[in-house]
Amino acid sequence: MPTRLLLIEDDERLASLVQDYLLHEDFAVTVQHRGDKALASFKAEEVDIVVLDLMLPGVGGLQVCTQLRQSYTGPILILTAKSSDIDHVMGLELGADDFVTKPIEPPVLLARLRALLRRSQAAQPTKQVDVLSFGALRINLRSHQVHLNGHEIDLTTQEFELLSVLARNAGNVLSRDEIYNNIRGIEYDGLDRSVDVRISRLRKKLQDNTDQPYRIRTIWGKGYLFVTNAWE
Numbered sequence: 001m002p003t004r005l006l007l008i009e010d011d012e013r014l015a016s017l018v019q020d021y022l023l024h025e026d027f028a029v030t031v032q033h034r035g036d037k038a039l040a041s042f043k044a045e046e047v048d049i050v051v052l053d054l055m056l057p058g059v060g061g062l063q064v065c066t067q068l069r070q071s072y073t074g075p076i077l078i079l080t081a082k083s084s085d086i087d088h089v090m091g092l093e094l095g096a097d098d099f100v101t102k103p104i105e106p107p108v109l110l111a112r113l114r115a116l117l118r119r120s121q122a123a124q125p126t127k128q129v130d131v132l133s134f135g136a137l138r139i140n141l142r143s144h145q146v147h148l149n150g151h152e153i154d155l156t157t158q159e160f161e162l163l164s165v166l167a168r169n170a171g172n173v174l175s176r177d178e179i180y181n182n183i184r185g186i187e188y189d190g191l192d193r194s195v196d197v198r199i200s201r202l203r204k205k206l207q208d209n210t211d212q213p214y215r216i217r218t219i220w221g222k223g224y225l226f227v228t229n230a231w232e
Helices: 012-023 035-041 061-068 085-093 106-123 157-168 176-184 194-205
Strands: 003-008 027-032 049-052 076-080 098-101 131-134 137-140 145-148 151-153 216-219 223-226
Touching: 003 012, 003 035, 012 027, 012 106, 027 035, 035 061, 049 061, 049 106, 061 076, 061 085, 076 106, 098 106, 131 157, 137 157, 157 176, 157 194, 157 223, 176 194, 176 223, 194 216
Parallel strands: 003 027, 003 049, 049 076, 076 098
Antiparallel strands: 131 137, 137 145, 145 151, 216 223
């Protein structure tokens, strides 16, 4: 999917130049030449990034920026011929993410846009997962319920915490130190065997083979492995 960019710029020649250049860089560019018309047609869910001039007919760029920020959380780049530090500061305080002074070469503008998009994507919160599913095993992280083959498994709080840590890291070997850090926020002291005891109990309750475990495996000298395809 192309990156959806809204360009609000009253200089039609500059707007056409920027639009033509960005179209070849996998951007879908919508152009508005007036601030009031841009606000009237703006839909936050249809825009990935905004490039906004300050000197606009109808409604000025700073006011446009303020109103966009009422519903839009994506990046805003102000593009303007004004070089005043006061204008720069006001734009940033009103919600802009970056400032570029005209004239600017299209490749430089492209680099600034991509940098803003990377920062915006990195700042997006990770979607909270409520249920982990592995074949016949379902782990509800919100209700702390575990079902295997449709039957609820009765786990203690400590057993559930351990299982959830292993399942969140399914397919990766976790050392005792990593498990302790995840559960208690402290390093493993090399003596506490409570994790081993809970692993043994989990294996019994989850119908693993206690002699040759294949669902929660011991990787000697490294830690424990939650096997993703062992729950059919």
